[in-house]
Amino acid sequence: MIQIINGLVYGSFLYVLAVGLVLIFGLRRVTNFAHGGFFMLGAYVSYAAAAWLGFWAGMAASVVVLAFLGVLLDRFVFRPLAREEPIVTLLVTFGLLFVLEDAVRTIWGKDFISVDAPAALAGSVVIFGSQYPVYRLFVIAVAVAVAAALAVWLRSSRIGLYVRASSVDPVTTAMQGVDTDRLSALVVAIGTGLAGLSGTIAGPLMALSPSMGAYIIIDCFIVVVTGGLTSFVGAFVAALVIGQFHNLGLAYVPEVASVIPLLIMGLVLGLRPQGIAGHGK
Amino acid sequence: MESRRAVVLGLSAVAVSTAIATSAWAAKDPLKIGVPTALTGTYAPLGEEVKRVVEFAANEANAAGGVDGRKVEVRFLDTEAKPELARQQAEKLALDGYRILTGTIASSEALAIAPMLNRWNALFVATINKADDITGKQCQPRVFRVNHPDYSDGATVQPWLATRSESKWAIVAADYAWGRNSGESFKKAAAASGKTVVSENYPALGSNDYAAHIQKVIDSGAQGMWVALAGRDAITFARQARQFGLFDKVTTGGVSFTTDGTVKVLGDVVQGIHTIINYSSTLDTPGNTKFVADFAKAHPGDVPTNFQGETYVGMQVIFQAVKKAGSVAPADVANAMSGSTFETILGTQVMRKEDNQLVGPNYFGTVEAVNGRLQPVVKMTVPAKDATPGPDGSCKL
Numbered sequence: 124m125i126q127i128i129n130g131l132v133y134g135s136f137l138y139v140l141a142v143g144l145v146l147i148f149g150l151r152r153v154t155n156f157a158h159g160g161f162f163m164l165g166a167y168v169s170y171a172a173a174a175w176l177g178f179w180a181g182m183a184a185s186v187v188v189l190a191f192l193g194v195l196l197d198r199f200v201f202r203p204l205a206r207e208e209p210i211v212t213l214l215v216t217f218g219l220l221f222v223l224e225d226a227v228r229t230i231w232g233k234d235f236i237s238v239d240a241p242a243a244l245a246g247s248v249v250i251f252g253s254q255y256p257v258y259r260l261f262v263i264a265v266a267v268a269v270a271a272a273l274a275v276w277l278r279s280s281r282i283g284l285y286v287r288a289s290s291v292d293p294v295t296t297a298m299q300g301v302d303t304d305r306l307s308a309l310v311v312a313i314g315t316g317l318a319g320l321s322g323t324i325a326g327p328l329m330a331l332s333p334s335m336g337a338y339i340i341i342d343c344f345i346v347v348v349t350g351g352l353t354s355f356v357g358a359f360v361a362a363l364v365i366g367q368f369h370n371l372g373l374a375y376v377p378e379v380a381s382v383i384p385l386l387i388m389g390l391v392l393g394l395r396p397q398g399i400a401g402h403g404k
Numbered sequence: 405m406e407s408r409r410a411v412v413l414g415l416s417a418v419a420v421s422t423a424i425a426t427s428a429w430a431a432k433d434p435l436k437i438g439v440p441t442a443l444t445g446t447y448a449p450l451g452e453e454v455k456r457v458v459e460f461a462a463n464e465a466n467a468a469g470g471v472d473g474r475k476v477e478v479r480f481l482d483t484e485a486k487p488e489l490a491r492q493q494a495e496k497l498a499l500d501g502y503r504i505l506t507g508t509i510a511s512s513e514a515l516a517i518a519p520m521l522n523r524w525n526a527l528f529v530a531t532i533n534k535a536d537d538i539t540g541k542q543c544q545p546r547v548f549r550v551n552h553p554d555y556s557d558g559a560t561v562q563p564w565l566a567t568r569s570e571s572k573w574a575i576v577a578a579d580y581a582w583g584r585n586s587g588e589s590f591k592k593a594a595a596a597s598g599k600t601v602v603s604e605n606y607p608a609l610g611s612n613d614y615a616a617h618i619q620k621v622i623d624s625g626a627q628g629m630w631v632a633l634a635g636r637d638a639i640t641f642a643r644q645a646r647q648f649g650l651f652d653k654v655t656t657g658g659v660s661f662t663t664d665g666t667v668k669v670l671g672d673v674v675q676g677i678h679t680i681i682n683y684s685s686t687l688d689t690p691g692n693t694k695f696v697a698d699f700a701k702a703h704p705g706d707v708p709t710n711f712q713g714e715t716y717v718g719m720q721v722i723f724q725a726v727k728k729a730g731s732v733a734p735a736d737v738a739n740a741m742s743g744s745t746f747e748t749i750l751g752t753q754v755m756r757k758e759d760n761q762l763v764g765p766n767y768f769g770t771v772e773a774v775n776g777r778l779q780p781v782v783k784m785t786v787p788a789k790d791a792t793p794g795p796d797g798s799c800k801l
Contacts, residue, residue, distance in 0.1 A: 125619050126616060126619055129613070129615035129616055129619060132613075132615065133612075133613045133615070136613075224444075233443075233448050233449055233452050234449050234452075234665075234669065235449055235635070235636055235639050235666075235669050236669065237639055237643055237669045237670050237671075237673070240647070247647070247648070247649060253619075253622065254648065254649050255648075256647035256648055258647060259615070259647070327643065327647075328612075328613070328640070328643065328644065329612055329613075329636075329639075329640040329643070329644075330636045330639035330640045330643070330669070332448065332449075332636055333444075333448075334444055334445055334446075334448065335636075337445075338446075338610045338612055339612055342612075370613070370615065370616050371616075373607070373616035373617065374616040374617075374619065374620060377605070377606065377607075380608075381608050
């Protein structure tokens with residue numbers, strides 16, 4: 124049973140990171156390779172701010188700084204390149220990843236950094252007779268909160284309606300009079316802000332290093348593709364399923380655990396080429 | 405007037421000695437050392453440690469007039485600790501004339517480079533790579549190792565295990581040549597001490613979440629745990645294991661897990677963990693005392709780490725072999741290395757001609773505070789004859 128919770132934690136973590144990619148892809152139709160870089164930068168910004176202001180302020184600072192960078196990313200990268208072939212934007216974001224890694228390496232150095240969980244979440248509770256870290260339960264809570272907040276925003280606000288419409292068909296949405304450029308800046312900011320949030324929650328779980336984004340981004344892409352590229356619900360389901368099977372694989376069939384996420388993606392795409400909840404375009 | 409004359413004389417002396425050194429260096433081929441190492445990725449800080457100590461050794465040698473009257477030149481290329489990239493980068497270095505290679509981090513890198521050395525007319529000195537096969541089944545006449553192989557760590561952990569009351573042990577080791585070897589060596593040591601291994605876990609290099617493995621160790625009922633993870637993996641695992649309270653539940657020992665570098669990053673998280681110590685800046689030999697003092701002068705506030713101590717020994721062996729050979733041709737240097745005796749910071753050591761393994765003592769200790777600073781502290785020294793058992797016959801040179 125504890126292994127199920129462990130899978131839930133990893134899936135939750137993947138979801139918070141992956142849903143930012145889904146938002147950006149939905150609006151801009153861009154595979155943002157720099158997303159892992161923003162995740163990494165978010166972890167460092169949060170670490171630096173937390174040293175002065177504590178974990179929670181560090182988390183807020185990371186989300187705000189990364190959201191601001193998202194606005195810049197949209198204004199100076201995505202918008203000017205909107206008329207170019209998608210491969211151009213993809214390559215630029217790939218280059219941006221290296222720029223972010225080098226910037227962090229220059230500011231914080233190459234050495235690994237280890238971050239403590241905040242005192243309030245540092246303990247453990249007994250679940251099913253086993254001692255379980257509170258911080259890991261907090262990761263699940265963050266994912267649930269993000270999913271709920273996104274659901275409410277997308278379902279009940281006018282902007283949410285535009286975002287959903289744009290995710291299905293950005294051209295028609297623009298023809299209906301929606302200013303997709305302004306919308307896009309907001310959505311990319313939320314997407315990178317979520318990368319900052321996931322970087323923050325990764326801090327007490329894994330070593331901070333300039334290349335830490337590379338270790339997680341593949342699993343993240345698998346979640347997005349399996350979920351259906353532009354589907355928020357699809358990403359949620361895919362993250363939880365992949366997190367679960369990945370963890371159970373490590374526990375019971377470690378020899379093949381590393382290929383399980385790929386197998387799930389292959390299986391889903393074989394049965395439903397548009398992904399779990401894609402729109403079939 | 406006197407002082408002016410002294411300045412003129414001094415400057416003249418510097419100019420003449422520089423000219424002599426330069427002309428001597430110009431007369432002989434430089435000693436070019438290629439360092440394919442992990443400058444990015446899971447083992448990046450380890451590669452950085454290697455880079456700093458190789459540069460230190462080269463600068464030190466050049467300041468003393470070079471090696472065999474030759475200037476020491478070094479070049480570094482990033483391998484990301486990936487075997488295929490290591491092979492490519494080593495080839496690039498060798499073809500550019502940097503034919504004396506050293507400094508790879510992962511054993512799989514060394515094993516990828518080794519079979520190519522004859523074709524490249526190069527030579528490789530392992531200083532960190534621990535897989536037994538490097539000087540065992542896959543040994544090569546052009547491959548030498550100055551650090552301790554896994555079987556040496558196994559021989560070192562055995563006397564410690566014999567003193568422990570825990571009978572059931574778990575293994576958590578990296579899923580590649582070194583980790584697998586280390587796991588096997590530990591199993592042999594455990595069997596020889598009457599212990600049982602009840603859980604074996606080999607997480608992939610660069611894993612993000614160790615919860616599944618940690619839970620398996622807890623569920624196995626193990627009373628002790630042996631960890632062979634390094635770099636980023638070591639830090640991530642230790643952080644998560646501490647959150648699960650695993651270090652309070654089981655006695656933990658390891659190799660390359662709680663090194664000087666990881667202890668500096670993790671602090672209290674790894675206090676009390678037992679560890680193989682292949683090198684320590686606190687080892688009290690005249691050579692080591694001088695090395696530590698000189699290194700601290702070059703890098704104020706820093707002491708050499710375990711990987712830096714071992715790599716410095718590698719540089720000493722290369723320098724002395726070049727001097728003995730009077731040549732930088734890899735074939736000549738290899739001949740001068742095989743079976744020879746070297747003066748290292750850890751005393752006089754022999755490069756065994758049967759398998760090109762340097763024979764030295766090994767150490768075991770615990771992470772403790774010394775003068776308010778946590779570090780691995782040596783508690784037990786295993787002499788060379790026990791720590792580096794004779795060749796098992798698997799190496800045919």
